[in-house]
Amino acid sequence: MSEQPSAVLSFAETTVEALLAAAIARIIGLRGRSPDELERDVRMRISTLVEWNAHLVLDAPTAQWLLRASTVLAVYQVLEPLAGSAKVIAILRDAMTEPFREKMSEYLLSRFGVSQDAPAQAFARISENFKARGEARFGKAFSYVQDVQDADRAFTNIHRCFFNDFFRANGAAEVTSIFCALDNVWVDALHEARYGVRFARPTTLAQGADACRFQFSRAPACAVDEEQEARWSHRPGGP
Numbered sequence: 373m374s375e376q377p378s379a380v381l382s383f384a385e386t387t388v389e390a391l392l393a394a395a396i397a398r399i400i401g402l403r404g405r406s407p408d409e410l411e412r413d414v415r416m417r418i419s420t421l422v423e424w425n426a427h428l429v430l431d432a433p434t435a436q437w438l439l440r441a442s443t444v445l446a447v448y449q450v451l452e453p454l455a456g457s458a459k460v461i462a463i464l465r466d467a468m469t470e471p472f473r474e475k476m477s478e479y480l481l482s483r484f485g486v487s488q489d490a491p492a493q494a495f496a497r498i499s500e501n502f503k504a505r506g507e508a509r510f511g512k513a514f515s516y517v518q519d520v521q522d523a524d525r526a527f528t529n530i531h532r533c534f535f536n537d538f539f540r541a542n543g544a545a546e547v548t549s550i551f552c553a554l555d556n557v558w559v560d561a562l563h564e565a566r567y568g569v570r571f572a573r574p575t576t577l578a579q580g581a582d583a584c585r586f587q588f589s590r591a592p593a594c595a596v597d598e599e600q601e602a603r604w605s606h607r608p609g610g611p
Contacts (some may be wrong), residue, residue, distance in 0.1 A: 386440050386443050386444060386468060387443070388411060388414050388415060388418070388443060388446075388447065389411070390467060390471075391443070391444070391447045391464060391467050391468075392407065392410055392411055392414065392447060394463055394464075394466070394467035395447065395451050395455075395460065395463045395464070395467070396410075398459075398463050399451065399454055399455045399459070399463075400455075401454070402454060403454055405454070410450055410451070413450050414443075414446045414447055414450050415446075417445075417446035417449060417450060418439075418442050418443055418446040421442035421445060421446060421542065422438060422439060422442050424542075425438055425442070425538060425541065425542070426438075428513065428534065428537065428538060428541075429513075430511060430512040430513050431511045431512050431513075432511070433508075433509065433510055433511030433512075433513075434511045434512065434513040434534060437510070437511070437513065437534050437535070437538075438534075438538070441534070441535055441538045441539070441551075444464060444468075444547065444550060445538075445539065445542060445544055445547055447460075447464065448460055448461070448464060448544065448547055449544070451463075457546060461546065461547065461549065461550060464547075464550050465549070465550045465553045468550060468553075468554060469553055469554060469556075469557050472554055472557050473557050476557065476558065476561045479558060480494075480558065480561060480562070483501075483505060483506075483509070483558070484497055484498045484501050484502065484505070485497035485498075485500065485501045485505070486498065486562075486567070491564075491566040491567050491568075492566070492567075492568060494562065494567035494568060494569050495526070495567075495568060495569050495588065495589075495590040495591075498526060498562075498569065498588050499521065499526035499588065502526060502528055502586065502588065503516045503518055503528050506528075506530075510534070511534075513532065513533075513534035513537070514530060514532055514533055514534060515530060515531040515532035516528055516529075516530055517529045517530075517531055517583075519585070520587075523590070524589060524590040525587070525588070525589050525590070526587075526588045526589075527585065527586070527587045527588070528585075528586050529583040529584070529585050529586075530577070530583055530584040530585075530586065531582065531583045532577075533548075533577050533578075533584060535548050535551040536548050536577040536578055545578070548577075548578040549578055552576060552578050555573070559571050559573075565591075568590060568591045568593075569588060569589070569590070569591060570588070570589040570590075570591050571586070571587065571588055571589075572585075572587045572589075573585060573586055573587065574587070
């Protein structure tokens with residue numbers, strides 16, 4: 373029996389205050405705009421975006437993602453004239469991924485059922501839970517289709533993503549990459565040898581493909597042993 377998630381952990385900290393604070397610390401000049409003015413403009417824009425995109429809401433999870441995405445887009449739209457698209461996207465990506473990284477153990481358990489007490493069971497838990505928990509967590513605005521499911525592979529294609537739909541509909545497809553980057557955080561964590569999992573995402577909707585392909589594979593035991601040896605040999609004081 374797989375472990376049940378203790379709580380549904382969100383991607384990261386995406387409050388207006390946190391995102392603006394991160395941005396203001398890295399933008400050289402605000403062109404006469406005060407932090408209070410920026411926050412006021414962002415909050416007004418969030419309300420507008422939520423209202424304009426209310427038709428995208430299909431269920432309770434989608435309502436949560438609409439608010440989350442509207443917050444990120446509003447901050448982006450207000451700050452982009454001050455620092456440029458690439459700079460603001462980098463700032464927002466870092467502001468969201470760092471808090472997420474700090475809670476990775478809890479997220480792996482909540483999202484995939486991967487326990488730190490049984491890392492060797494990671495592939496089995498992911499194979500069992502990636503699609504089922506994804507559908508429950510993300511809601512009807514995401515479409516999960518199982519592609520391959522066997523003893524050593526668990527491939528799932530996401531043919532519809534709310535974030536991709538939302539940002540494209542609002543003329544800011546480039547912002548979707550921020551949410552794609554959040555996946556990279558848990559991917560990096562799962563690539564630790566102790567989990568025995570390999571992952572590939574060869575295509576994404578954000579890049580114009582027909583699906584985001586999430587491909588998990590069980591790592592051969594020899595590959596895990598080699599990685600563990602490599603990690604040990606590079607540690608200070610190692611052989």
